[in-house]
Ligand SMILES: Cc1ncc(COP(=O)(O)O)c(C=O)c1O
């Protein structure tokens with residue numbers, strides 16, 4: 289068995305046809321889209337075609353799309369742009385405790401600059417409640433920003449419901465859809481969103497490019513200055529080759545959605561059922577049904593995630609963990625903690641995120657080696673013997 | 687990111703387990719990331735004859751635990767007390783900067799086990 293990649297929520301490989309198409313826009317069609325000559329015009333045309341594709345994929349108008357350097361910039365631009373443009377109207381922002389740091393840290397930054405932010409709690413499955421959003425709204429609220437699905441535990445949020453609330457109250461609604469494009473349907477009107485962030489490298493496109501949808505009429509100001517590109521909304525010479533790649537990736541993601549979801553769901557459920565059947569003292573993190581079709585996240589009690597990742601890596605399996613030991617900050621995953629999971633259990637979390645190249649044989653291989661690895665680490669753990677209960681029935685209380 | 691020695695000790699940790707009639711046991715929790723290590727010593731004539739460990743922690747924590755057990759076997763109590771976190775990390779050909787705190791676990795647990803042994807001796 290070759291190396292197995294099950295970390296698709298971190299990033300994905302670029303599709304070969306996309307990579308190939310991109311090369312032309314670096315070597316031959318290298319012009320600057322702002323130039324008046326044919327070199328420039330050819331590329332400008334390709335960028336606008338990509339914009340059409342992206343817009344179509346999410347049910348938007350091409351003029352509502354600006355290209356960015358990725359999900360992080362899109363989140364920053366959405367939140368800071370709305371906050372800045374609407375600061376005379378109000379200074380309150382509503383978000384959740386399980387957002388990506390691209391949203392959370394941007395909100396922290398705004399708090400330092402006089403804005404007030406409500407970080408809504410989530411339930412044990414990592415879900416934000418629409419009624420909590422409703423309760424948090426005040427006359428001062430200018431923006432609600434909630435992710436479509438969480439990148440760690442895969443829980444899908446009640447976005448359409450929150451979208452209706454926001455519309456009723458006339459509050460702008462931003463959604464980070466970085467993890468949902470190509471995995472669940474994303475339509476800006478059906479979801480009722482005003483701004484939406486997308487990243488290319490999670491959908492088999494190149495890294496360092498993404499886009500931000502801004503609904504026509506939204507009061508928003510740019511966060512970059514220095515050029516008239518993107519109709520003065522995002523200064524800087526366009527990342528043309530990557531934009532072409534993103535356009536293709538979005539088109540393919542939507543075209544293949546149903547087929548992908550069926551395949552991914554089957555593999556995901558095989559992993560979840562196999563792990564549940566073969567390993568004791570575990571818990572599935574995230575929602576059992578409102579869940580991304582490619583996300584598996586378990587905590588294995590009494591063991592630590594980095595050890596688990598290293599052991600899997602030695603068997604050729606690439607995954608990720610919410611353990612404190614794997615994070616630069618040495619804090620366990622803020623998402624797992626927000627779900628009420630203890631530090632210790634968050635420590636033993638493992639995320640496997642599937643992609644279109646994964647096969648049933650690969651899933652079988654993971655199911656074969658994982659129990660041995662978990663057992664080996666447990667034999668080494670000072671927590672295991674203290675809590676050890678030989679019968680499976682008992683572990684429901686653990 | 688880890689040295690070959692760290693990976694070797696992680697993959698094949700030496701002296702994993704427990705000693706039921708240990709002369710001293712030391713357990714420490716890592717305040718930085720919440721990991722735990724426990725060390726068991728068997729001491730005869732002031733010399734460490736046997737060491738076992740159990741660790742709940744990252745690759746570096748497991749490797750430093752394993753390494754410290756190798757370093758103390760056959761040493762006298764006084765010699766073992768002189769083993770520092772630094773020495774354990776060096777014996778593993780170094781640790782990534784973000785993982786230096788993990789080596790504290792091993793030496794601290796060792797020193798605690800020795801303290802426990804001394805307390806027991808004192809009655
Ligand atoms: C939910 C979410 N938002 C934002 C980002 C950041 O996207 P990018 O890596 O394109 O900056 C990620 C990727 O890690 C993500 O999962």
Ligand code: FES
Pocket residue numbers: 612613614716719720721743744745746747785787788
């Ligand atoms: S023990 Fe947690 S980072 Fe090493």
